[in-house]
Structures are given as structure tokens and as C-alpha cells.
Amino acid sequence: MNKKQRLVMIGNGMAGLRMLEHLLKLAPERYEITIFGAEPHPNYNRIMLSSVLAGGADMNEIIINDLNWYKEHQITLHMGHTVTQVDTGERKVVSDQGIEAGYDVLVLATGSNPYMLPLPGADKEGVIAFRSIRDCQTMIEASRKYSKAAVIGGGLLGLEAARGLLNLGMEVSVVHIHPYLMERQLDETASRMLQRELEKQGMKFLFSRHSEAILGHRRARSLTFAEGGRIEADLVVMAVGIRPNVELAKRAGLQVNRGIVVNDFLETSTAGVYALGECAEHRGIAYGLVAPLYEQGAVLAKRLADVPAEGYAGSVTSTKLKVSGVDVFSAGNFREQEGTRVLRYQDELEGTYKKLVIQDNRLVGAVLFGDTSDGAELFSLMKKGESVQGREKELLLGVPADALSKGPGSGRLETMPEDEIVCGCNGVSKGTIVQAIQEQGCASVGQIKACTKASGSCGGCKPEVEGLLRIYAGEAALDVKEGICGCTSLSRDEVVAEIKRMRLMTVKEVMNVLGWSTEEGCTKCRPALNYYLGMLWPEDYVDEKESRVTNERFHANIQKDGTYSVVPRIYGGVTSPSELKKIAEVAEQFEVPMVKFTGGQRLDLLGIKKENLPKIWEALDMPSGHAYGKTLRTVKTCVGNTFCRFGTQDAIGMGIRLEKEFERLNTPAKVKLAVSGCPRNCAEATIKDFGVVAIDGGWELHIGGNGGVHVRATDLLCVVKTEDEVIEWASAFLQYYRENANWNERTSSWVERVGLDQIRTALESKEERAALQSRIRAVLDKTTDPWKQILSQPELRKNFEPLNREEVSRAGH
Ligand SMILES: Cc1cc2nc3c(=O)[nH]c(=O)nc-3n(C[C@H](O)[C@H](O)[C@H](O)COP(=O)(O)OP(=O)(O)OC[C@H]3O[C@@H](n4cnc5c(N)ncnc54)[C@H](O)[C@@H]3O)c2cc1C
Numbered sequence: 022m023n024k025k026q027r028l029v030m031i032g033n034g035m036a037g038l039r040m041l042e043h044l045l046k047l048a049p050e051r052y053e054i055t056i057f058g059a060e061p062h063p064n065y066n067r068i069m070l071s072s073v074l075a076g077g078a079d080m081n082e083i084i085i086n087d088l089n090w091y092k093e094h095q096i097t098l099h100m101g102h103t104v105t106q107v108d109t110g111e112r113k114v115v116s117d118q119g120i121e122a123g124y125d126v127l128v129l130a131t132g133s134n135p136y137m138l139p140l141p142g143a144d145k146e147g148v149i150a151f152r153s154i155r156d157c158q159t160m161i162e163a164s165r166k167y168s169k170a171a172v173i174g175g176g177l178l179g180l181e182a183a184r185g186l187l188n189l190g191m192e193v194s195v196v197h198i199h200p201y202l203m204e205r206q207l208d209e210t211a212s213r214m215l216q217r218e219l220e221k222q223g224m225k226f227l228f229s230r231h232s233e234a235i236l237g238h239r240r241a242r243s244l245t246f247a248e249g250g251r252i253e254a255d256l257v258v259m260a261v262g263i264r265p266n267v268e269l270a271k272r273a274g275l276q277v278n279r280g281i282v283v284n285d286f287l288e289t290s291t292a293g294v295y296a297l298g299e300c301a302e303h304r305g306i307a308y309g310l311v312a313p314l315y316e317q318g319a320v321l322a323k324r325l326a327d328v329p330a331e332g333y334a335g336s337v338t339s340t341k342l343k344v345s346g347v348d349v350f351s352a353g354n355f356r357e358q359e360g361t362r363v364l365r366y367q368d369e370l371e372g373t374y375k376k377l378v379i380q381d382n383r384l385v386g387a388v389l390f391g392d393t394s395d396g397a398e399l400f401s402l403m404k405k406g407e408s409v410q411g412r413e414k415e416l417l418l419g420v421p422a423d424a425l426s427k428g429p430g431s432g433r434l435e436t437m438p439e440d441e442i443v444c445g446c447n448g449v450s451k452g453t454i455v456q457a458i459q460e461q462g463c464a465s466v467g468q469i470k471a472c473t474k475a476s477g478s479c480g481g482c483k484p485e486v487e488g489l490l491r492i493y494a495g496e497a498a499l500d501v502k503e504g505i506c507g508c509t510s511l512s513r514d515e516v517v518a519e520i521k522r523m524r525l526m527t528v529k530e531v532m533n534v535l536g537w538s539t540e541e542g543c544t545k546c547r548p549a550l551n552y553y554l555g556m557l558w559p560e561d562y563v564d565e566k567e568s569r570v571t572n573e574r575f576h577a578n579i580q581k582d583g584t585y586s587v588v589p590r591i592y593g594g595v596t597s598p599s600e601l602k603k604i605a606e607v608a609e610q611f612e613v614p615m616v617k618f619t620g621g622q623r624l625d626l627l628g629i630k631k632e633n634l635p636k637i638w639e640a641l642d643m644p645s646g647h648a649y650g651k652t653l654r655t656v657k658t659c660v661g662n663t664f665c666r667f668g669t670q671d672a673i674g675m676g677i678r679l680e681k682e683f684e685r686l687n688t689p690a691k692v693k694l695a696v697s698g699c700p701r702n703c704a705e706a707t708i709k710d711f712g713v714v715a716i717d718g719g720w721e722l723h724i725g726g727n728g729g730v731h732v733r734a735t736d737l738l739c740v741v742k743t744e745d746e747v748i749e750w751a752s753a754f755l756q757y758y759r760e761n762a763n764w765n766e767r768t769s770s771w772v773e774r775v776g777l778d779q780i781r782t783a784l785e786s787k788e789e790r791a792a793l794q795s796r797i798r799a800v801l802d803k804t805t806d807p808w809k810q811i812l813s814q815p816e817l818r819k820n821f822e823p824l825n826r827e828e829v830s831r832a833g834h
Pocket residue numbers: 031032033034035036037057058059060067068069070071102103104105130131132133151152153178181266269297298299300308309310311312314343446479
């Protein structure tokens with residue numbers, strides 16, 4: 022006989038699932054659990070939608086509990102089912118698809134609905150909220166076709182939406198009803214500083230505007246204001262606050278104000294029915310941030326497991342805006358009122374601002390702009406309600422901004438009390454993180470996330486978690502253990518060593534033998550293992566195409582509209598009239614929408630449908646330029662002494678030789694080379710992975726440069742005399758990088774991590790260089806041109822069917 026009680030939960034979101042995770046630890050056998058979730062997804066990290074929109078995370082990276090998790094815990098999940106009826110008399114719920122479930126315990130975790138302004142025209146296509154995966158996808162799709170967006174609401178959500186849309190290439194205007202941004206979290210001074218930063222990033226603002234109507238035929242085209250005037254907008258995102266989702270509870274006869282009324286144990290007015298999360302109202306407050314919701318979850322789990330616990334007493338909240346390049350923190354009651362004392366510090370040169378609000382000698386509120394590193398400490402003081410008398414100046418001036426990221430001895434993290442909360446979203450204290458490092462052996466941020474959840478939500482506490490790792494596990498652990506993912510506790514070096522020792526030959530075998538925590542791995546470890554196996558067994562390993570990202574599977578770069586680009590190999594950037602003619606003819610024949618020179622001196626044919634790729638490769642009859650993969654991209658050259666009067670060496674010849682030598686090389690991350698014919702360095706060799714600069718009588722060899730987001734100038738590796746020596750050193754350097762870097766680690770990060778000295782030492786002996794060169798040669802000898810290979814094999818050609826959406830989202834960069 023089944024003695025388990027039946028627990029039904031309505032809502033498959035962050036608050037409810039966190040509560041269940043606690044409950045399953047406390048009383049794994051107590052309940053037979055059924056969940057109804059209206060969205061067609063397993064539980065995902067809603068917070069991370071801002072990062073997905075801004076391009077910082079992939080949709081499939083934000084799933085918190087995948088379908089296996091439900092299976093493992095024998096939870097019945099009705100995904101895509103909305104509960105439409107709750108019968109508290111009969112103790113059962115019914116879904117819109119007719120599924121009925123009886124309960125002994127019912128948990129309402131229905132979250133909130135975004136508030137949609139009831140404007141005329143609000144039902145037009147292109148008018149949406151920002152709440153779900155679906156909204157996020159709609160925005161990404163809209164950005165492919167349209168260029169102008171209006172975001173109504175200048176709060177946290179509106180600004181994060183606006184930043185994401187800017188990243189997607191749209192022009193964005195934020196329409197705010199208040200005279201300044203984020204008035205619920207910031208005072209006017211901080212708000213104006215924020216506005217200036219965001220304007221620099223390209224955001225436009227309209228303040229004190231009341232939206233009146235959305236005009237357009239079927240789709241939104243413009244937004245008008247009660248004050249007069251209009252702006253063009255093909256996409257209108259409403260981010261004007263949320264309303265607890267209480268309709269169902271109301272119909273079921275539960276007591277409801279703004280939210281579903283609950284007591285300190287999350288009990289509603291009806292016995293056996295509980296509510297938590299954004300839908301619940303506790304002591305008059307319905308929260309809209311995860312930290313308090315997770316606190317509620319911990320209390321409710323104990324209640325449901327019959328573990329004695331104190332009730333939930335409400336939360337002081339803090340927020341951070343997740344917009345890159347802008348640090349804003351706000352906590353508690355930051356407005357000055359009668360009986361409060363306000364301390365302010367502003368540094369216009371540094372662009373920092375700090376405001377502390379003190380009442381009865383206790384810190385009750387804080388606003389930080391520009392440097393938010395004191396946020397956790399201030400928030401902790403605020404929550405504890407300790408007297409700060411005599412410490413005011415110290416709190417205001419704080420510790421140096423970079424103290425957190427310094428090594429041992431950095432001060433504040435070391436002296437931070439054990440019970441101070443480091444990860445606000447997940448309520449994880451310093452003590453818990455230190456224990457995970459010291460007792461559970463966690464040695465990377467990923468492992469700490471897996472053990473404690475710290476840094477797993479908004480990611481704002483990652484610098485502090487890294488700081489604690491440096492102090493308690495040492496610099497080396499942080500560096501070495503990063504590089505794989507949460508599916509394994511092994512470091513990259515350990516995995517590589519085990520593959521070698523046990524001669525593991527396939528991705529699946531590595532996962533099985535090394536005890537991966539997931540059966541299929543994830544989007545991080547699969548391609549990483551595929552690379553390590555290929556690097557270790559160049560002769561025998563068969564590349565697993567399915568472990569590669571879309572660009573590498575299709576040997577072309579996927580574009581934002583789902584078409585591809587084709588870049589044929591043009592060695593050293595030197596072409597000929599006949600080659601140009603051929604490219605022009607192909608472009609005409611296939612009506613290629615755009616032909617463009619790339620930053621690496623190549624010709625890019627853009628806007629090509631997947632099904633046309635093989636035909637175009639065939640017509641071009643040129644090798645792949647590998648503009649899409651983790652491989653040698655281009656060797657940029659200047660004209661050198663062939664034409665330039667300053668040139669001291671043959672930069673073109675050297676560049677072509679390097680490109681022919683290393684084309685098709687599989688590397689941990691993309692690799693770019695350049696050769697300049699004199700120190701004037703017109704080929705910009707000092708921001709390349711391997712840069713060659715001619716000098717009188719020889720060549721300078723530079724390594725570890727990057728011209729991308731994090732610009733880094735190269736380090737000088739050595740000076741050599743001959744072209745053969747350039748090839749020898751380049752071979753040794755690239756092979757050493759192949760054998761030692763983490764997958765997806767650019768040389769710039771790798772050189773910084775391991776240090777120039779280590780690389781110089783590894784390459785200094787002629788014998789070692791020769792050994793590395795012979796290993797890289799063996800790899801290069803096995804490579805073939807991927808376009809030719811696909812053209813010659815009908816079964817590979819078959820893959821070039823029209824594109825589906827999943828491929829767009831899985832495309833690599
Ligand atoms: C873009 C974005 C960024 C955010 N960033 C942050 C941040 O940085 N920090 C922070 O603290 N918070 C942030 N938040 C807020 C945070 O995500 C929410 O507070 C949190 O997700 C609320 O959790 P919940 O479980 O109460 O509700 P939800 O996550 O909304 O889950 C409720 C679920 O219940 C389902 N549901 C509702 N009614 C029914 C029904 N009748 N039947 C079946 N299912 C139903 C809904 O479809 C939904 O999936 C952000 C929110 C968004 C949208």
C-alpha cells in the first residue's frame with residue numbers, strides 16, 4: 022500500500038522548485054509529487070533571460086532542473102498544462118487539458134504576470150512583455166526583421182530588456198513615467214549617473230511620458246504619448262511591473278489581497294494549501310526577487326517535512342542591475358526621511374557614488390554606483406541590524422574597489438564573518454562556501470555552484486566566490502580546475518591525464534569511465550572532450566560531429582537571420598584577377614546579397630541559405646577559409662618589402678607560408694596570425710594570437726594578443742633570424758597551446774593564466790621545439806579540406822537541409 026501523501030504543486034518556476042529541492046533532501050520518501058507547469062519547459066532560471074537576450078548565455082544553459090531530474094525524483098510533471106480549477110473541498114485540481122489530480126497537500130507557486138498597460142493598440146503584433154523564454158525568443162526574432170524598439174518602463178526589467186535589444190542591433194528608446202530611472206531603487210544622483218552610462222552605451226530615454234496608444238496596421242509601428250509626440254517602434258516591450266498571479270486562488274476561495282495571503286509558515290487561509298513565491302503575500306508584501314522567495318522555500322520545505330523551524334519573518338532585499346559595464350546596487354530603505362541620517366560620497370572622476378542611510382545608529386539603506394564591491398558587506402550589516410556607531414566613515418569610504426579580486430591578504434573577504442551572506446539570490450554564506458572548498462574539495466566556481474548554488478542565479482556574486490576560492494583553495498586551484506563544467510568534479514588536466522592513462526577513445530566512454538554526473542554531458546563538456554580526444558589521439562580519434570557547434574558542423578558561419586556566410590581561403594590576403602572574377606561570378610550566379618571584406622583581409626559572401634552552401638563551394642572550387650571554427654582563421658599581412666619602402670622583410674611571403682603551414686589546424690579556440698614588414702606594424706600583429714613583426718635582419722615573434730572584447734597586446738616571445746625559425750617557433754607555440762590550454766580558451770587568456778615565463782621555458786630547448794613541431798606536423802598531415810570532403814560524400818551533403826530554430830540557438834561564435 023502506498024503510504025505517501027500526495028503533494029500537488031501548481032507552478033513549475035524558481036520558487037516552487039527550490040522548495041522541492043529542500044524538501045527532497047529533508048524527506049525524500051514522504052510525498053508523491055505532481056507538478057503542473059503552464060510553460061512548455063522544465064524549471065529554468067528566469068533571471069538569466071536577461072543574459073540570454075543580451076547574448077551572454079544560451080537558452081539551453083539556463084535550465085535548472087532538466088527532465089531527468091524530475092524522473093530521478095519520481096515527480097510527475099505536466100508540462101504545458103495550466104491548472105484552471107482548484108477544488109479545496111474535494112482536494113483536487115484540474116488542468117486545461119482535463120488532467121485531474123487529487124492532493125493531500127497543495128502548493129501554489131504561480132508567480133506573477135507582467136502588467137500590460139491597457140493601451141489602445143496593445144493587442145497588436147510586436148507588443149510584448151519580458152517574462153518568459155517565449156518573450157525572449159519573440160524579441161530575438163523581431164530583432165532580425167525590425168530595427169526600432171520601445172521599452173516602456175525604466176525599472177530593472179526595462180533596462181535589462183533595453184540592453185539586450187541593443188546587443189541584438191536594435192535602436193532602443195526607454196519610455197519612463199518618472200523623471201528619472203529606477204526610482205524604486207535609486208536616488209536621483211545615482212540615477213542620473215546610470216543614465217549617462219547607459220546613454221554612452223546607445224540607449225535613448227524619454228522621461229515623464231505617459232504612453233497613450235500603439236499605432237500600426239497589424240503590427241506596432243509607433244507609440245504616442247499623452248503629452249504629445251510619438252516615436253517609431255516595431256517592437257514595444259512593456260516592463261512596468263508585475264502583478265501576483267492570484268486568479269486561481271481567488272476562485273478557490275482563498276484569502277487574497279495583492280497576493281495570496283500567507284502566514285509565517287506559508288499557510289494560506291485554507292488548511293492543507295500553501296503558497297510561496299511571487300504569488301504570495303506575507304505581512305503585506307509580495308516580493309519580486311528570488312532571494313526572499315528562496316528563503317520562503319526553505320521554511321515551507323521544513324514545514325512540509327515536519328522539521329521544527331522558525332517561521333519566515335520577511336526579508337530585507339537588495340538588487341543589482343545586470344547590465345554589463347554598469348555597477349549599481351541598492352538595498353533597504355534608501356530614501357531619507359525624518360529620523361534618518363544620510364552619508365554621501367561622490368567621486369565624479371572615478372564615476373562612483375555611495376549613499377548610506379542610518380537610523381537609530383543602524384544602517385537601513387544603501388545605494389552604490391560605479392563600485393558595488395561593498396554591497397554584500399553593507400547588506401549583511403543591514404540585515405543583522407547591528408549598531409554602526411563610530412564606523413560610519415569606514416563604511417562610507419569602504420575598502421579599495423579591487424580588494425575582492427586580489428589574492429590572499431586582500432582583507433575584507435578574509436575578515437568577513439562566516440555567517441555573512443555572499444550569494445544573496447541563494448542565501449549562501451561565506452561559511453558554507455568555505456566549507457565546500459575545504460571539506461568537499463570544490464576547486465572552481467562551477468563546483469561551488471553545484472555544491473552550494475552560490476553564483477547560480479544572477480551571477481552577481483561570482484567575484485566574491487572567486488575571491489574566496491583564491492584565499493581558501495589557492496590561485497592554482499581556481500585556475501586549473503576551471504575548464505570543464507558542472508558534470509564532473511575533475512579538472513581539465515585530470516580529465517586529459519585520465520584519457521591518456523586509460524586510452525579512452527570516445528566522448529561517451531570518457532563520461533562513463535570518469536563518472537560524469539549526467540548521461541549525455543552538456544553543451545560545455547561535449548565539445549571540450551571532443552577536442553581533447555582529437556588532440557590526444559590525432560591518428561585514431563574520429564571527430565564526433567554531433568559534439569560540435571552548428572558553425573563547425575556546417576563549415577560556415579550562421580548569421581542572425583539564419584543564413585550562412587562563406588569565406589574561401591585567400592592565403593595571406595593576396596588574391597588574383599582570375600580568383601576575383603570567379604568569386605564575382607559565383608556571387609552573381611547565386612544572387613549573394615552581400616560581398617564584404619572581413620577584418621582579416623578576406624572576402625565574405627553573406628546571406629547564403631544552408632541548402633546552397635555545397636553548390637557555392639563547388640562553384641568556387643577554393644579551400645575553406647575556416648572563418649567559423651576553433652582553428653587557424655587568417656594570417657593578415659602588410660605589403661612588406663615587396664612594395665613598401667619601409668619594409669625590411671617579405672611580410673607577404675612569410676604570411677602565405679604560415680597560412681599554408683597551419684591551415685585546417687584544430688585548436689582550443691580560434692587563432693589569428695599576422696605578419697608586418699616593419700615595426701610600423703600595419704598588419705596589427707601585436708593584437709594577434711601569434712604576431713610576427715619584421716626588424717632589421719630578423720623577426721620578432723609575439724604571442725597572446727587579442728583585438729576583441731578584451732583587448733590585449735601581445736607579449737614578445739623571442740627574436741629569430743630566418744623564416745624557417747619563424748615556422749619552427751610558431752609550430753612549437755601552437756602545439757604547446759593545443760596540448761595545454763582549456764578548450765575554448767583564447768591564447769590571450771591562456772598566456773595570462775600560465776604566464777609568459779612558463780611558455781618561454783617550455784619552448785626554449787631546440788629538442789623540445791622539434792618534438793612539438795613533429796607532433797603538430799602529424800596532426801596537420803591528417804587534415805583535409807572540409808568543403809571538398811562534404812562535396813565528395815553524398816551522405817554528408819544530405820545534411821544540408823533547410824535550417825531549424827534549434828540550430829540557430831546552438832550556433833557557436
Ligand atoms: C528577465 C527577468 C530578469 C530577472 N532578474 C532578476 C534578478 O536579477 N534577480 C532577482 O532576484 N530576480 C530577478 N527576476 C525576478 C525572478 O525571476 C522572479 O522573482 C522569480 O522567477 C519568481 O519565481 P516564482 O517561482 O515565484 O514565479 P515564476 O518563476 O514566474 O514561476 C511561476 C510559474 O507558474 C506557472 N503558472 C502560473 N499559473 C499556473 C497555473 N494555473 N497552472 C500551471 N502553471 C502555472 C507560470 O507559467 C510560471 O512558469 C527577473 C525576472 C525576469 C523576468
